[in-house]
Amino acid sequence: MAALEGGLGSRLVHAYRRSEAARGLALLSPTMLIMLAALAAPMVLLALYSFWTQSGYALDTNLTLAQYATSIGRANYRALFYRSLEISAIVTVVTVLLAYPMAYFVAFRAGRSKFVWLILLTIPFWTSYLLRVFAWKLILGYNGVINSGLMSLGLIHQPLEFLLYNPTAVIVTLAHAWAAFAILPIYVSLEKIDRSLLEAAADLGDGPVRRFLRITLPLSLPGVIGAAVLIFVPTTGDYVTPTLVGGSSGVMIANVIEEQFDKVGNWPLGAALAVASMAAVGVATLLFVGAVRAAAGRIR
Amino acid sequence: MKRTTGGAGLLVYAVFYLAFLYVPVLFLPLFSFNDSPFIAFPLSGFTTRWYAQLFADTAVQGALFNSLRVGAAAAIIATALGLPAAKALTRYRVPGGSAVLGLANLSLFIPEIVLGISLLVLLNVVAVSLSLWTVVLGHIVICVPFAITVLMSRMEGFDRNLEEASLDLGEGTWMTFWRVTFPLALPGIVSSLLLCFMVSFDDFLIAYFLAGNETTLPIYIWGQLRFPYKLPAVLALGALILVTSTALVVIAEWIRSRGLEERRHRMVGA
Amino acid sequence: MSGFLRIERVTKRFGSVVAVDDATLAIQRGEFFSLLGPSGCGKTTLLRMIGGFEFPDAGDIFVEDQRITDTAPNLRPSNMVFQSYAIFPHLDVFDNIAYGLRRERLAKADLEARVRDALAMIKLEGFGQRRADELSGGQRQRVALARALVCRPKVLLLDEPLGALDKRLRESMQIELRQLQRDVGITFVFVTHDQEEALSMSDRIAVMSAGKILQVASPRVLYEQPNCREVADFIGSINLFDAVVEARDGADALVDAGPVGRLRIQADEPVGKRIILALRPEKVTLSVTAGTVKGTIAAAAYLGERSHYNVAIPGRAEPVSVAAQNAERVAERGHAPGDTVYLSWPAGAVLVLPRD
Numbered sequence: 055m056a057a058l059e060g061g062l063g064s065r066l067v068h069a070y071r072r073s074e075a076a077r078g079l080a081l082l083s084p085t086m087l088i089m090l091a092a093l094a095a096p097m098v099l100l101a102l103y104s105f106w107t108q109s110g111y112a113l114d115t116n117l118t119l120a121q122y123a124t125s126i127g128r129a130n131y132r133a134l135f136y137r138s139l140e141i142s143a144i145v146t147v148v149t150v151l152l153a154y155p156m157a158y159f160v161a162f163r164a165g166r167s168k169f170v171w172l173i174l175l176t177i178p179f180w181t182s183y184l185l186r187v188f189a190w191k192l193i194l195g196y197n198g199v200i201n202s203g204l205m206s207l208g209l210i211h212q213p214l215e216f217l218l219y220n221p222t223a224v225i226v227t228l229a230h231a232w233a234a235f236a237i238l239p240i241y242v243s244l245e246k247i248d249r250s251l252l253e254a255a256a257d258l259g260d261g262p263v264r265r266f267l268r269i270t271l272p273l274s275l276p277g278v279i280g281a282a283v284l285i286f287v288p289t290t291g292d293y294v295t296p297t298l299v300g301g302s303s304g305v306m307i308a309n310v311i312e313e314q315f316d317k318v319g320n321w322p323l324g325a326a327l328a329v330a331s332m333a334a335v336g337v338a339t340l341l342f343v344g345a346v347r348a349a350a351g352r353i354r
Numbered sequence: 355m356k357r358t359t360g361g362a363g364l365l366v367y368a369v370f371y372l373a374f375l376y377v378p379v380l381f382l383p384l385f386s387f388n389d390s391p392f393i394a395f396p397l398s399g400f401t402t403r404w405y406a407q408l409f410a411d412t413a414v415q416g417a418l419f420n421s422l423r424v425g426a427a428a429a430i431i432a433t434a435l436g437l438p439a440a441k442a443l444t445r446y447r448v449p450g451g452s453a454v455l456g457l458a459n460l461s462l463f464i465p466e467i468v469l470g471i472s473l474l475v476l477l478n479v480v481a482v483s484l485s486l487w488t489v490v491l492g493h494i495v496i497c498v499p500f501a502i503t504v505l506m507s508r509m510e511g512f513d514r515n516l517e518e519a520s521l522d523l524g525e526g527t528w529m530t531f532w533r534v535t536f537p538l539a540l541p542g543i544v545s546s547l548l549l550c551f552m553v554s555f556d557d558f559l560i561a562y563f564l565a566g567n568e569t570t571l572p573i574y575i576w577g578q579l580r581f582p583y584k585l586p587a588v589l590a591l592g593a594l595i596l597v598t599s600t601a602l603v604v605i606a607e608w609i610r611s612r613g614l615e616e617r618r619h620r621m622v623g624a
Numbered sequence: 625m626s627g628f629l630r631i632e633r634v635t636k637r638f639g640s641v642v643a644v645d646d647a648t649l650a651i652q653r654g655e656f657f658s659l660l661g662p663s664g665c666g667k668t669t670l671l672r673m674i675g676g677f678e679f680p681d682a683g684d685i686f687v688e689d690q691r692i693t694d695t696a697p698n699l700r701p702s703n704m705v706f707q708s709y710a711i712f713p714h715l716d717v718f719d720n721i722a723y724g725l726r727r728e729r730l731a732k733a734d735l736e737a738r739v740r741d742a743l744a745m746i747k748l749e750g751f752g753q754r755r756a757d758e759l760s761g762g763q764r765q766r767v768a769l770a771r772a773l774v775c776r777p778k779v780l781l782l783d784e785p786l787g788a789l790d791k792r793l794r795e796s797m798q799i800e801l802r803q804l805q806r807d808v809g810i811t812f813v814f815v816t817h818d819q820e821e822a823l824s825m826s827d828r829i830a831v832m833s834a835g836k837i838l839q840v841a842s843p844r845v846l847y848e849q850p851n852c853r854e855v856a857d858f859i860g861s862i863n864l865f866d867a868v869v870e871a872r873d874g875a876d877a878l879v880d881a882g883p884v885g886r887l888r889i890q891a892d893e894p895v896g897k898r899i900i901l902a903l904r905p906e907k908v909t910l911s912v913t914a915g916t917v918k919g920t921i922a923a924a925a926y927l928g929e930r931s932h933y934n935v936a937i938p939g940r941a942e943p944v945s946v947a948a949q950n951a952e953r954v955a956e957r958g959h960a961p962g963d964t965v966y967l968s969w970p971a972g973a974v975l976v977l978p979r980d
Contacts, residue, residue: 188579
């Protein structure tokens with residue numbers, strides 16, 4: 055700094071020092087650059103790839119919609135999109151519905167043990183996702199925990215075959231693996247509710263049920279929506295769960311995308327499938343959030 | 355207000371929910387001590403031979419070492435990126451600040467498979483070969499949101515007048531950071547390091563795409579899931595990972611809550 | 625004991641702290657009744673027990689002879705204006721005010737009419753579509769008021785509703801509230817720690833301290849005839865002198881008031897009784913020539929309409945506070961620090977308070 059000459063240089067430095075925005079941007083720039091380079095740029099590149107074609111070992115960079123035509127045109131791909139969205143939607147609804155009473159309990163009833171409950175609920179969130187999915191493979195398997203347990207208790211004589219390697223197994227596993235993700239956003243928005251609002255509602259005549267429906271529920275909606283989006287979007291693209299417990303009937307879109315990058319080597323098609331699935335998820339999410347907000351807006 | 359009826363019902367639900375969260379995972383340590391290569395009831399007696407088998411396995415050691423290195427690197431870099439960003443977002447009015455925050459948090463809302471393949475594509479285009487460092491890069495992308503969230507909440511927690519007082523008393527910006535901001539933000543920094551490490555350590559999919567010929571622990575485990583005779587050893591590994599992550603989470607939360615306590619005491623004292 | 629709203633021997637404990645200690649009150653229909661006291665005296669807890677947000681550990685509460693002690697808040701004939709106003713953030717002003725009316729299943733036109741009347745009453749016509757964060761503090765306070773009143777409660781409870789407003793707004797709201805109460809005719813129970821506020825608005829005031837009700841009386845009686853040192857000290861400012869009754873002379877008592885000297889006062893206390901003499905600053909006159917007690921001006925403050933003086937009396941640590949109306953235009957300064965003055969007061973102006 056000392057080497058800068060007077061005049062323009064020192065005026066620039068002076069302006070920098072005085073400008074809060076400039077200092078703030080300077081602090082943000084490393085993160086911004088990394089995220090642009092490692093997140094934004096790759097996504098743009100991926101989108102570009104989806105308009106190219108793989109011919110043999112070479113990459114044909116003429117822009118074309120052929121990959122999208124394949125992604126949407128082929129019936130089995132379309133079915134896969136649909137199934138992935140369906141599975142994720144069911145997982146989201148189940149997880150959020152199950153998580154809400156739990157979050158409500160911690161926010162309103164836990165009293166002094168709130169902190170303990172939160173830690174207990176946070177711990178599974180941080181344990182290995184892979185292990186959690188794997189645990190369900192052990193539980194639902196042909197010789198797995200449920201079957202061997204029920205057989206040793208004499209309740210069944212043949213192992214149940216319907217437990218594993220189907221979409222239901224995927225749903226159960228995903229619901230369990232993502233349960234922890236649902237609790238925290240809902241809890242945070244419930245916790246933020248000013249308790250005097252509930253007292254005011256009671257004062258104005260509402261019993262506990264009406265208080266919940268007219269005050270607590272609408273005010274916790276941002277948290278519920280946040281939890282839903284946090285679960286819905288990543289689960290549509292889940293790879294581990296369908297691979298371990300889905301079998302051939304529980305295949306999801308991520309499996310097909312991975313194939314393109316691994317065995318098949320058709321990166322453009324994989325990119326197109328990825329972009330198409332994100333678009334589908336995006337549209338579905340917007341529709342869902344819009345519908346929920348509209349319904350909530352009618353609550354008076 | 356009077357407790358409404360059904361309070362007991364909610365408690366029962368909460369307990370069952372907690373059980374639902376934990377029980378499936380607890381089968382891993384349970385069967386890791388089971389004296390049978392089959393994961394099935396009835397239990398066959400207690401043994402630690404799977405653990406012995408695990409510790410003797412050099413492939414595991416290699417993968418573990420890789421995971422530790424990658425985790426440490428990703429945690430340190432993500433935290434180092436998150437700290438100035440958190441400071442900028444909580445202390446300064448920056449135009450477009452919320453856009454940058456949105457960009458940083460974006461990775462939470464994109465499926466990991468898309469993150470993985472998009473980085474694969476980028477690295478291919480710039481002709482960088484896959485290695486542990488590319489894994490670190492991918493992990494930084496998923497860790498930064500956690501780092502920023504933890505650090506922002508920590509920095510919002512303490513009075514910005516403290517930094518202004520330091521400047522007023524003569525310290526420059528860098529020394530103010532070193533003498534005031536950094537020590538006060540320390541619990542947040544430690545928390546961020548621990549959480550980012552765990553996110554990286556447990557990540558499978560991004561490592562799978564970006565590791566090339568290298569192996570991290572989750573990749574190793576994935577590979578082992580095909581060989582039934584090695585299964586109990588994998589369970590032993592899983593059990594150890596569970597115990598360690600639990601301990602780390604508890605420590606991180608304890609540190610974070612200590613930070614909150616300080617804040618409360620300081621506010622009361624003022 | 626008769627009364628529209630009766631509180632009988634109500635006690636409330638939080639852990640080892642007794643927040644309200646054996647409180648008994650009878651509030652009349654249509655009264656503007658205030659609970660006054662310093663922070664922590666239990667007034668808000670008592671109010672919340674009337675509203676149903678806390679439940680007494682002992683005692684009962686009656687409205688029109690109906691026992692409401694354990695009733696849930698939504699079933700009580702009272703409505704509350706909360707200290708934080710508690711305006712629902714997800715509803716606009718219209719829906720906030722209409723909130724308590726929804727369950728009555730009124731015809732749409734009736735509901736709208738009532739809400740519009742309420743908006744007119746609080747002078748916020750046209751604000752129906754606004755949301756909570758678009759309102760100023762004073763506006764939110766009025767919405768909270770309208771929301772509570774539109775339900776036509778028998779009792780309106782107000783928990784320090786004017787505390788968050790600036791001075792000028794507070795004073796104009798005080799007048800408005802008082803007028804509103806007279807127009808509407810509903811019984812108001814008003815909690816405040818500001819004694820000027822309570823004095824100017826209330827029909828009667830209950831002064832509380834440390835969970836106990838010290839005195840219940842009209843503002844004038846509280847000011848002129850406080851029943852104990854605490855009430856005297858809390859309402860307005862007052863000079864307190866320790867004294868002992870030395871002798872009696874008919875209806876008068878001759879007391880030894882230490883540095884203030886020997887005084888003759890109208891009192892019933894027997895010989896030997898230790899008492900406190902209380903004297904309001906505005907009852908004391910200053911003279912440069914003669915008076916009961918001689919002292920020196922320690923401090924003088926000119927406040928426009930009146931002047932305050934602190935007069936140091938030999939033998940007494942605390943100066944005597946004197947408030948003199950500036951009734952005449954004074955060309956020069958009034959009394960200045962260092963001046964020798966004489967204090968005197970009318971015989972009947974001295975209050976006798978018990979000394980424990």
